[in-house]
Amino acid sequence: MQITKLFAAAVALCLPLTVSAQDIGYGQGIYQQYCATCHGLDGKGSGPLTELMLEKPGDLTLLSANNEVEPGAFPMLRIIHIIDGRTGIRAHGGSMPTYGDIFMSEAAERGQTGSVLETRGRILSLAMYLESIQQ
Numbered sequence: 501m502q503i504t505k506l507f508a509a510a511v512a513l514c515l516p517l518t519v520s521a522q523d524i525g526y527g528q529g530i531y532q533q534y535c536a537t538c539h540g541l542d543g544k545g546s547g548p549l550t551e552l553m554l555e556k557p558g559d560l561t562l563l564s565a566n567n568e569v570e571p572g573a574f575p576m577l578r579i580i581h582i583i584d585g586r587t588g589i590r591a592h593g594g595s596m597p598t599y600g601d602i603f604m605s606e607a608a609e610r611g612q613t614g615s616v617l618e619t620r621g622r623i624l625s626l627a628m629y630l631e632s633i634q635q
């Protein structure tokens with residue numbers, strides 16, 4: 501819980517984050533559970549579900565390389581908004597679910613207080629994992 505709070509605070513303040521191997525491992529676990537079906541275990545976009553999809557997911561290992569605003573830099577804030585999907589920056593119009601809602605309702609089902617912080621923590625951990633797999 502402490503760590504989740506720290507992440508949420510850091511995001512709120514836009515502080516640079518020091519990423520440890522532990523954070524990446526947490527994000528990787530969530531990625532494998534929720535994202536790999538479409539994006540593939542390696543993030544390159546060839547998960548099993550893509551055979552059924554008209555709109556193919558892009559290569560998540562090239563997010564920094566394809567960053568048009570600041571080439572080579574990981575677009576952390578944009579990715580957080582995309583995964584969350586509730587903020588309107590680029591809510592997934594496509595087939596990708598909005599994980600802000602999913603994580604919130606999962607936490608609520610468990611009757612958990614602090615679900616907002618937990619949701620932010622999970623989304624941030626996912627974004628940090630994606631940052632770690634950039635080529």
Ligand code: HEC
Nearest residue numbers: 534535538555556557558582583592593594595596599626
């Ligand atoms: C049902 C399939 C599906 C699942 C599951 C899914 N995605 Fe996606 N994702 C897509 C598709 C399709 C796109 C491309 C179209 C779009 O942006 O909506 C996409 C786009 C993205 C992008 C933007 C890539 C870019 O080049 O701008 C990111 C980042 C992303 N997904 C992360 C995730 C993460 C993290 C998860 C798991 C929490 C996830 N996705 C789960 C289908 C999926």
